[in-house]
Amino acid sequence: xxxxxxxTPNSISDYLSIRMLGQYGPILGLIxxxxxxxxxxxxxxSYPNQLNLLRQVSIIGILxxxxxxxxxxxxxxxxxxxMMEFTGLLIASLATGxxxxxxxxxxxxxxxxxxxxxxxxxxxxxxxxRFGVPSFMTTLAMLFLADGxxxxxxxxxxxxxxxxxxxxxxxxxxxGFPNIVITFFVLLALSQVILSYTRFGLYLYAVGGxxxxxxxxxxxxKFVRMGVLVLSAVFTVIAGIVMMGRIGSxxxxxxxxxxxxxxxxxxxxxxxxxxxxxxxxxxxxGVLILGSLSNGLNLMGIxxxxxxxAQGIVLMIAVLANVAGDR
Amino acid sequence: MQSxxxxxxxxxxxxxxxxxxxxxxxxxxSGNSDAENETALSVPSLExxxxxxxxxxxxxxxxxxxxxxxxxxxxGNSQEQQVSDLETPISQGVDFILxxxxxxxxxxxxxxxxxxxxxxxVTIDRNISEGDIATYVASDNVALGRRSMELCxxxxxDLSDKDEYNVVELQGTQGASTTNDRAKGGSEAIESANDxxxxxxxxADFSTEEAVSVMEDFITSYGxxxxxxxxxxxxxxxxxxxxxxxxxxxxxxxxxxxxSEAWVDExxxxxxxxxxxxxxxxxxxxxxxxxxxxxxxxDLDDYYQIEGLEVTSENAGExxxxxx
Numbered sequence: 001x002x003x004x005x006x007x008t009p010n011s012i013s014d015y016l017s018i019r020m021l022g023q024y025g026p027i028l029g030l031i032x033x034x035x036x037x038x039x040x041x042x043x044x045x046s047y048p049n050q051l052n053l054l055r056q057v058s059i060i061g062i063l064x065x066x067x068x069x070x071x072x073x074x075x076x077x078x079x080x081x082x083m084m085e086f087t088g089l090l091i092a093s094l095a096t097g098x099x100x101x102x103x104x105x106x107x108x109x110x111x112x113x114x115x116x117x118x119x120x121x122x123x124x125x126x127x128x129x130r131f132g133v134p135s136f137m138t139t140l141a142m143l144f145l146a147d148g149x150x151x152x153x154x155x156x157x158x159x160x161x162x163x164x165x166x167x168x169x170x171x172x173x174x175x176g177f178p179n180i181v182i183t184f185f186v187l188l189a190l191s192q193v194i195l196s197y198t199r200f201g202l203y204l205y206a207v208g209g210x211x212x213x214x215x216x217x218x219x220x221x222k223f224v225r226m227g228v229l230v231l232s233a234v235f236t237v238i239a240g241i242v243m244m245g246r247i248g249s250x251x252x253x254x255x256x257x258x259x260x261x262x263x264x265x266x267x268x269x270x271x272x273x274x275x276x277x278x279x280x281x282x283x284x285x286g287v288l289i290l291g292s293l294s295n296g297l298n299l300m301g302i303x304x305x306x307x308x309x310a311q312g313i314v315l316m317i318a319v320l321a322n323v324a325g326d327r
Numbered sequence: 328m329q330s331x332x333x334x335x336x337x338x339x340x341x342x343x344x345x346x347x348x349x350x351x352x353x354x355x356x357s358g359n360s361d362a363e364n365e366t367a368l369s370v371p372s373l374e375x376x377x378x379x380x381x382x383x384x385x386x387x388x389x390x391x392x393x394x395x396x397x398x399x400x401x402x403g404n405s406q407e408q409q410v411s412d413l414e415t416p417i418s419q420g421v422d423f424i425l426x427x428x429x430x431x432x433x434x435x436x437x438x439x440x441x442x443x444x445x446x447x448x449v450t451i452d453r454n455i456s457e458g459d460i461a462t463y464v465a466s467d468n469v470a471l472g473r474r475s476m477e478l479c480x481x482x483x484x485d486l487s488d489k490d491e492y493n494v495v496e497l498q499g500t501q502g503a504s505t506t507n508d509r510a511k512g513g514s515e516a517i518e519s520a521n522d523x524x525x526x527x528x529x530x531a532d533f534s535t536e537e538a539v540s541v542m543e544d545f546i547t548s549y550g551x552x553x554x555x556x557x558x559x560x561x562x563x564x565x566x567x568x569x570x571x572x573x574x575x576x577x578x579x580x581x582x583x584x585x586x587s588e589a590w591v592d593e594x595x596x597x598x599x600x601x602x603x604x605x606x607x608x609x610x611x612x613x614x615x616x617x618x619x620x621x622x623x624x625x626d627l628d629d630y631y632q633i634e635g636l637e638v639t640s641e642n643a644g645e646x647x648x649x650x651x
Contacts, residue, residue: 041548042548043547043548046547048547049544049547052540052543052544052547055543056539056540056543059536147374151373151374155379156373156374156375156376156379157376157379157588157651158376158562158587158588158589160588160589160592161592171573243536246536246539246569247535247536247539247565247566247569248565248568248569249535249565249589251535251562251589252374252375252376253374253375253534253562254534254535254536256374256532256534257532257534257537258536294540295540295544298529298540298541298544298545298548299544299547299548301527301548303528303529304498304501304529304530305501307530308501
């Protein structure tokens with residue numbers, strides 16, 4: 001449909017409708033998926049299943065929030081999955097006494113995890129902003145580094161027997177609502193506030209839109225670039241903590257398959273891969289598209305191969321709608 | 328300008344020094360050069376505990392036996408890296424090679440090189456599709472799958488007396504031969520029992536996190552109808568347990584395969600949980616023995632099967648003491 005219309009862009013109404021499609025594509029896509037699954041499964045819209053769905057997307061969602069900052073700034077962070085793995089394993093091994101001779105209190109372990117994230121994220125950020133190395137490369141290097149560190153601190157063994165305090169955020173409930181979902185929504189709201197109402201948020205869009213112009217305006221581009229990579233690293237720590245609650249342990253491969261879905265969710269939500277455009281609401285929609293797709297297909301009992309095909313088709317349509325909106 | 332050039336030179340120098348330093352520290356494949364026999368073990372990746380246990384077993388064996396020296400390689404799941412990892416010991420002229428191939432096709436060329444150099448190759452855990460090997464040492468994934476499903480069946484009939492038991496299956500990574508074999512074993516067990524019904528089967532990529540999500544969706548779809556879960560590995564069994572635990576659906580039997588520490592730790596406390604443990608230590612030990620026999624020119628079978636060990640709440644503590 002999109003290709004047909006772009007071939008004849010001379011009609012104003014065509015142009016408008018494609019633009020609208022791009023703008024409202026993500027939310028329309030999500031509504032479409034919801035309608036489809038509501039009609040084709042028994043339980044998709046039930047309250048317990050919607051809670052499940054939100055639980056299932058929260059980890060990807062938290063990583064996606066961090067990635068939204070990075071991508072808005074026209075950078076990319078390829079290390080999120082491994083950073084989550086490493087900081088999670090670090091916190092777990094500190095809190096269970098696997099790393100040091102005795103177990104340290106959970107808050108101290110978490111602070112150590114945050115510290116490690118800030119240092120490593122800061123390192124990627126410093127090399128990227130100070131020496132102009134593309135973040136694609138610095139964070140790729142960080143991917144290997146974090147993967148290795150994770151294997152070292154865990155000795156390649158799943159870490160079990162985690163203290164309850166560490167599991168609370170990912171597995172507990174508050175007023176009958178899962179903490180993991182509350183965490184995701186609170187972070188999402190906070191991040192949207194940062195984007196909309198702080199100087200940092202404003203600078204971020206400026207740098208992502210046109211770094212040279214931002215520099216000329218007197219914005220500290222290096223600081224902003226470094227800041228987004230540190231922020232992204234901090235979000236991986238939170239994702240790691242809720243991940244441990246969800247799976248009841250910390251495993252050395254808990255980050256596998258978690259690099260691309262968050263980035264895909266950000267792009268699905270309408271954020272421009274080349275920076276400067278997008279917001280957290282879009283990211284929420286992108287995350288929900290991915291989550292409802294796999295949840296709904298599971299409920300329909302589609303076999304694994306069929307699921308992959310369906311996911312491929314939906315993603316292709318979704319990105320087409322995004323590009324059409326940019327024209 | 329001047330200062331910038333010099334700074335760049337310094338940086339470049341520092342980078343070069345760093346690379347040399349790192350290379351020096353790694354000092355790959357030193358081994359015990361006094362030993363009578365030299366060997367090498369190459370595994371896909373240390374991210375999986377299974378291969379990390381192989382590394383430990385391998386190091387123990389080479390430490391225990393003075394006449395045997397060895398170097399260990401992990402390929403970070405890169406087939407290309409594994410080929411390079413194997414070229415090094417071949418060029419050093421080791422006596423035999425142990426390899427757990429990443430894919431069954433990927434290392435055929437380098438096995439050919441080893442054949443040309445008269446170095447016997449013993450494949451462990453996974454076989455190769457082409458090339459001459461001395462022998463192949465592994466568990467039989469079809470048998471493991473069948474026995475795990477049978478174990479699950481036993482637990483389900485312990486839990487309740489029914490005419491038909493409904494089981495769901497958590498499959499591994501799609502397309503992996505392990506997944507195919509374990510699925511085949513599971514369906515063999517279902518066919519030979521007349522009171523087993525496969526409710527649903529879904530992939531969860533051998534991952535705990537995905538297994539939690541898939542199991543939650545199974546519970547949404549089937550609720551109390553589910554009597555048992557057969558997971559293709561223990562990490563997914565752990566995920567299924569996590570979802571069952573949160574959902575309040577009564578007792579559900581869960582079995583996995585592999586014998587990983589985290590799952591066996593759960594198995595200790597629950598009578599209707601279990602697993603079929605693979606014994607990587609045993610694979611490496613037998614692989615080394617057969618490799619040495621191959622060096623001596625002994626006749627070997629094409630394949631030696633390592634039997635899986637059934638682990639339930641009865642022997643879980645003992646198993647953990649022995650292997651972890």
